Amino acid sequence: MTVLTPAHPSYDALVDRVRAGALGPDPATQRITVAFTTRQAVRHEGRGTGYRNEVLSLRLAEAVGSCAVEPGELPDSALDDCVGADVARLLEHPLPPVRVAALDAYLMHVTPHGPSVGAQEVALPAGSSLEKSRARARAVVELLDLPAGATVLVVGVVNSLLGELRSRRIGYVPCDLKGGATEWGEPVVADALAAADRCDALLVSGMTLGNGTFEPLRRHALAQGKQLVVFAQTGSAVLPRFLGHGVSAVCAEPYPFFWLDGGPGVVHRYRCPGGGR
Numbered sequence: 510m511t512v513l514t515p516a517h518p519s520y521d522a523l524v525d526r527v528r529a530g531a532l533g534p535d536p537a538t539q540r541i542t543v544a545f546t547t548r549q550a551v552r553h554e555g556r557g558t559g560y561r562n563e564v565l566s567l568r569l570a571e572a573v574g575s576c577a578v579e580p581g582e583l584p585d586s587a588l589d590d591c592v593g594a595d596v597a598r599l600l601e602h603p604l605p606p607v608r609v610a611a612l613d614a615y616l617m618h619v620t621p622h623g624p625s626v627g628a629q630e631v632a633l634p635a636g637s638s639l640e641k642s643r644a645r646a647r648a649v650v651e652l653l654d655l656p657a658g659a660t661v662l663v664v665g666v667v668n669s670l671l672g673e674l675r676s677r678r679i680g681y682v683p684c685d686l687k688g689g690a691t692e693w694g695e696p697v698v699a700d701a702l703a704a705a706d707r708c709d710a711l712l713v714s715g716m717t718l719g720n721g722t723f724e725p726l727r728r729h730a731l732a733q734g735k736q737l738v739v740f741a742q743t744g745s746a747v748l749p750r751f752l753g754h755g756v757s758a759v760c761a762e763p764y765p766f767f768w769l770d771g772g773p774g775v776v777h778r779y780r781c782p783g784g785g786r
Contacts, residue, residue, distance in 0.1 A: 517750045520724055524600060524612060533619030536596035541614065543568035544591035546583065549768060551638060564742065565606050566764050567591055567599075567614045572621065573764040574614025576606040577716040577743045579687075606719045609744055616746035622761055628749070628777035631760075633767055641767045641774070642669040645760075648776050649740045652758035655679055655710055664701045664726065665714025668692040670740070674712075682708055686720065705729050715741030715748055731755035742766050749779045757781045 517523040526532055549562040565583055566575040587607055591599060599611035622628045631648045633641055646669035653661065657678035663670060666685045671692070674681050683691050684701045691697060698704050702725050705711060711730055717723035730737035736757045741748045745761035752759070761777040 518754050519727075520718070520747075520751075523747070523750050524608075527612060527615060528597060528600060533615070536600065536615055537598075539569055539596045539615060539618070541567045541569055541591050541594055541596070541599065541611070544588040546588070547764075547766075547769070548580065551768060562768070564764075564766075565610050567610045569596065569614040569618045572614050572617035572746075574610045574612065574617050574746065575743055575764050576609040576613065576719045577714075578606045578719060605721060609718045609747070613744050613746050616750070617763060620746065622746070622763065622777040626749075627782070628761065628779055631776050631778055633774040633776060635771055635773045637771065638768060639669075641771070642667075643673070645740075645762070645767050645776060646670045646673040648778065649712070649738065649760045650674060650677065650679075652738045652760060652778060652780065653679070653710060653712065653736060655736070659709040660707065662701060662705050662708035662711045662713075664711065664722070665716055665740075666691060666697055667714075667740075670712065681712075686722075701726060702729060705733075705735075708735075710736040710738070713737060713739050715739055715743035715745065718744040718747060727751060727755035729755075730757075745777070752779060752781045 527536055544567050547564045561580045563580040564575050564577045566573050587604055596611050596615045600608055602608050620626055633644045650673040660680040662684060663681045664684045666683045671681060682704045683695060683697045684704055685697050686699055688699045689697045701722060711726055713726055737755055738758045739748045739756060740760045742762045745763040748759045759779040767774050
């Protein structure tokens with residue numbers, strides 16, 4: 510079995526290796542054939558609040574790479590920029606979500622998720638949007654190795670994840686750049702790094718790759734010896750590359766995401782070899 514080794518000490522180092530063709534074919538020879546966005550508004554039955562998602566996805570051969578964006582922030586011209594472009598050019602694109610989606614598509618193409626690279630496949634059963642959200646939340650939270658009473662910084666507020674932590678009597682500090690409040694009326698902080706010191710572990714959305722907040726959080730976890738678990742629709746093939754360099758586990762969920770239909774699905778869980786962080 511080939512396991513993704515902790516060979517990438519930073520996001521920039523990973524991008525440099527891809528540019529150099531060290532992980533697969535020359536990215537200048539790999540062209541994006543399809544670019545699309547997925548936009549969603551949801552309010553689960555029984556929930557008092559809802560939310561919106563928007564995701565940029567790029568197709569490279571059989572692979573799809575994705576990066577979530579704030580709804581309405583991605584210009585339509587981004588799709589035109591991507592279609593027919595080679596990955597090397599897109600890794601230099603001025604928009605961070607385009608760069609992340611291109612990197613994700615390339616790595617999904619050269620190293621698909623699966624047991625051969627150390628991923629554990631976890632089935633998500635068919636069900637309503639809320640049932641599938643809760644099943645995904647269980648798969649994510651199970652990657653945390655924490656006792657009841659510990660406190661987790663949750664970056665990217667997903668109420669099902671918070672509910673799963675509550676059921677395990679694990680405390681949390683919810684964080685999102687938009688601020689606001691959780692389903693239970695708890696205030697959501699906007700500055701993740703400022704809140705990290707008072708938390709025992711970090712549970713982080715892959716969306717942090719696209720908004721530039723991932724690297725400071727990874728460096729904090731590495732320096733402090735804290736668990737950092739990532740739930741990744743954005744950069745699902747990117748984030749396992751940091752196992753052992755600040756990232757302790759990843760729940761990778763490539764396109765199509767659990768919220769797109771009511772049928773069964775799968776997520777891919779990675780843990781750091783030997784339990785390291």
